[in-house]
Amino acid sequence: MENLKEKVAQLEDYIMKKCLWQFHSRAWDRKTQNENILKKATQLLCDEPVELETPADRCYWADALSLTEGFRSRYEWLTAMSKEDIKLLMQGLKERIDFVTITGSLNAELTDPRY
């Protein structure tokens, strides 16, 4: 468990320092961004097919692919993990990113109903 937490922390640090997609300005946008990009990233890491039907899908996928390339180049331990473990890891990462950017966020503008 500690090991998983430590790995999640490393991936979280990468996202926080290198990505911008998790910081859209409203809670609902952050929710869709986190959901779609991390879902597609999990599929990519597990060699599963990724849906690319709509322009929105392609946009999430571009961010997800860039993310997984970054993960793979920095964290060698990823290659040794089984698909089940990767899914657990990415689920933990999603929970953590949702917490830091949405549910635990102190940003008072997240719930403003208008842009």
Place this chain on the structure above:
Amino acid sequence: MPYHEFECSKCIPERKKHAVVKGPGEDLTHALPLGYLNTIPGSISERGCAYCGAKHVIGTPMKDVIHLSHGPVGCTYDTWQTKRYTSDNDNFQLKYTFASDVKEKHIVFGAEKVLKQNIIEAFKAFPEIKRMTIYQTCATALIGDDVDAIADEVMEEMPDVDIFVCNSPGFAGPSQSGGHHKINIAWIKKKVGTVEPKITGDYVINYVGEYNIQGDQEVMIDYFNRMGVQVLSTFTGNGSYDDLRAMHGAHLNVLECARSAEYICNELKVKYGIPRLDIEGFGFEPLSASLRKIGLFFGIEDRAQTIIDEETARWKPELDWYKERLKGKKVCLWPGGSKLWHWANVLHEEMGVDIVSVYTKFGHQGDMEKGIARCEVGALAFDDPNELEGLEAMMTLKPDIIFTGKRPGEVAKKIRVPYLNAHAYHNGPYKGYEGWVRFARDIYNAIYSPIHQLSNLDISNDEISIGTGFQTAKMLSDVNLSDEVVSSATLRQYTGKYDSVSDLRKKTYPEFKK
């Protein structure tokens, strides 16, 4: 992440919630500075007004437009020529500024008549320009002038002109950011969708939140052209009024300064279903990732990769020459809104400097989230700084350089801290691979200029050595470097031209088959 109280601001206790120190093992949910609030009375802010944010930051970089402020001449004058948003039409929008020149008598009797006269006069003085934006200011907003009605009257009388009215007087928000918001929303409501897009390529983007500071936009457009991507409009640097009316025709919105322009991207997503991709033009790694993502979106990532490989091979050895000499230098990264997060991590990674503080004059809490997330533990982050806090931070953190605007920059010089202009640049452009090297070169020149050795001496106190007069930047920077680095055959100083932009305007690009 404890909140930080400045000694000088103990008399304004509310300020404490606007500053935090990033602590070890802590995250954004522990503390976040307040942001985008009215400046606390007693704190002498460095902010601009909402009119300035609308006009000076977003409106006026549009190049083929008469930009007319409806108000006293001071509002116009003070938002003129302090930011270098150049353009490829001989800088029309920089050379000229227009005002309706409202005086006391107009405040009493109304200023609509004088506005109409001025609009017509301006169009007659520049008959080749058929587009105009009018910016409301405090005085004319308070007397209730109906600028829209006057604009409609003129458009009826002069059918070949088009006018956009931006109703964002100085008081319409806590800072310039209120004006960014107002003009974004007004543009999509009033102008987007009123011109049919001219689609010439297979892959079409709007480039949003880019203001062509010293040619940034033209550098990025060069990459997009080399990829065969059509840039339908740029919001707004070097951008054309009518192109921006056709923004609804793009396949993708590529967003750079989210602080000033995410509103229009979000609205374009809701209204027209155009996805928003946040990109970064600063720094080798973020820029490469951004070009690659745009390539991936359109299925042309190989074209992006060619550019990344070419540009990295050409410029990386020069960036690394500076990195060797900038390692460990302490930086206060004190820009206006978005550069604290664009630059915080990549400066550390690619130039080796340590960001000891970030601040934002007009950013929102979202900008602080991004900025704090990207800087290292120990950094001091604060919102809406005042001059005394800036001075206190410099005295305690002892930075080697600060990146900020002109006003706080001059203050820093007085206490012998070199500064680079983060808003309008020193010798930009700073975007693009070459631009990033130009930035490194400017940082190097600022830190190692021998003038700082001299200016740090107190001739009334210090012993002045008269035997060692001659110094150069290189003598100062190389003193502790290994021989291997100093005599490296691969690393080299910047070898680009003084003007890195003009040649781009003459370039031709290959046609790509579908």
